Amino acid sequence: MSHHTSGHGGHAFAHHFESAEQEFETSKFGMWLFLVTEIMLFGGLFVAYIIFRGMYPEMFVEAHHHLDKVMGGVNTLVLICSSLTMALAIGMVQRNNNKKASMYLVATLLFAAMFLVIKYFEYSHKFHDGLLPGAHFDAAKNGIQHPKADLFFSIYFLMTGLHGVHVLIGMGLIGWMLKRTMSNEFSSQYFFPVELVGLYWHLVDLIWIYLFPLLYLIG
C-alpha cells in the first residue's frame, strides 16, 4: 500500500484517501460500524438472558447467589479504571506526549490483566463447585435445588467468556499500540489507530457495565 504525504506536513496516508483527515474519519466510521455489530452480537445473548430469566425467575435468584458480588464489583471498578487510562493515553498522544501515553497504555494493560486474574479465580471456584453449564452442572456439589440452574451457568459462562475473549483481544491490540507509541509513530497529526483501539476497549467496558448487574446483582 503506497502512502502519500499530505500537504500540511502531516503524516502519510493510504493512497485511496484524499487526505489524512478523510482517512481518519473513514476509519473511525468503519470502527463504529464494527462496534454496532458487536452490540448486536451481545444483544442476542442479552435476549437469551431475558427469555431464560422470564421463564425461571426464582432459579436466577437462587443461582446468582453462587456468584461473588465483591469480585464482580472489583472487576467493574478495574475495567472503569482501564477505560480512564485508555482515554488518558489517547489524550497524551493528541498532545504529542508519547512517553506519558505509553505509561497510560501500560497501566491499561495492567488493569486488563488484573481483570482476567480475578476472572480466573472466579472461574476456578465455579469449576470446583460444579457450577458449570449443561451436562457438566453438578447439583450434588453445589447444592442448588432448581433443576434448570444449569441454564444460568450456560448464560453466565457464555456471556462472561465471550467478554473475556474480547478483553484478551483488546490486550493484544493495546500491546501493539504500546509498541507503536514507544517507537514514536504517533503524533497530534496521526493517532487514529490508538483512538480506534480506544473505542474498542471502551465497548468492552460498556458491555461489562450491563453484564455486572444482570448476572451478579439479581434481587
Added chain:
Amino acid sequence: MEKPTHQNSGHGHHILPMKVYYLVWIGLIVLTVVTVGSSYIDFGGSMNILIAMIIATIKALLVILFFMGLKYEGLENNVTFFCTFAFLAIFVGLTSADIFYRFDTTPVKVDVSELPASSEPVNVTALANATPDMISKGKQLYAQNCVSCHGAEGKGDGPAAAALNPKPRNFVATEGWKNGRGVAEVFKTVTEGIPGTPMPPFSGLSPDDRFALVHFVRSVMPNPPASDAAALASLEKQFSVAPKKRLPVAFAMKLMAEDAKASDDQQEKKADRVGSATDCIGCETR
C-alpha cells in the same frame, strides 16, 4: 488547539481537556458503588432490576459520550450508533413484552352443566338391550379401538398386551372385573377407563357406539350377567338429568387445552396408549 472544533476543519480533532476524563471516571465509580449498594435493598417487584438498568444506562452513556467521544462525532457515527441502539431496544422490548406479559394461556374451567343440551336425547333403556345390529356394530368398533390390547378373541392377548401392566382384561374370564360385567358396569369402564391402568377412557365415542361396544364385549363373555338394576337406573338418570351434552367447538378446544396443560406427562402416556390402540389396528384387522 484545545478548543472544540468541528470535524473536517483541517487537522483540528476534538481534544477534550483531561479534567473531563477524570470527572467521568469519578462519575462511573460513584454509580458503580450506588448500583452495588442498591442491590442490598429490596425495592420490591421489578424495581431493583429497573434501578440497576437505569444506572447501567447512565454509566453506558458516560462511556459512550465522553470516553468514546460520540458527543463530538459527526452525524453519521451518531446515527449509526443510536439506530443500532433503537433496533436493540426493539429486539429486547418485544421479547420482554412476550416473555413477561404474554396473555395467560391457562385454560378456563368449563362447567359442563352450563352447556346447552343436545336435541337428541339418549334412550338408555333402548340402548341397554342387545340387538344383533348393535353387536355387529360393536364388533367393528372393537376391531378399531380394542383389538390391539384385548386380542381378536377378547382374551386380553392382543399384540400390545405384552408391554402392558396390568394385563388387559380377558373377557372370557369371569373373575376380577373391576367394575363388574353388567351393561351399566362395562359401559362405565368403557366411558371412564380404569385409572391407574393402561385402560384409557373412550368417552370420545358417542354413547350409541359405547353401548354397541358393551354389547359386543358381553357377547364374548360366557354367561353375561344381567345388569344391576340400580346401576342401570343411575345410568339412565345420568343421561336424563344431563341429556347428552354436545360441546361447542370453542368449549371443546378449551377443554382439550386444559387437559393437555393439566398433566403433560399423563397426557403423553395417554396419547401413547391411544396410539397403540388405534394406530396399529390397520395391520391387525387386515
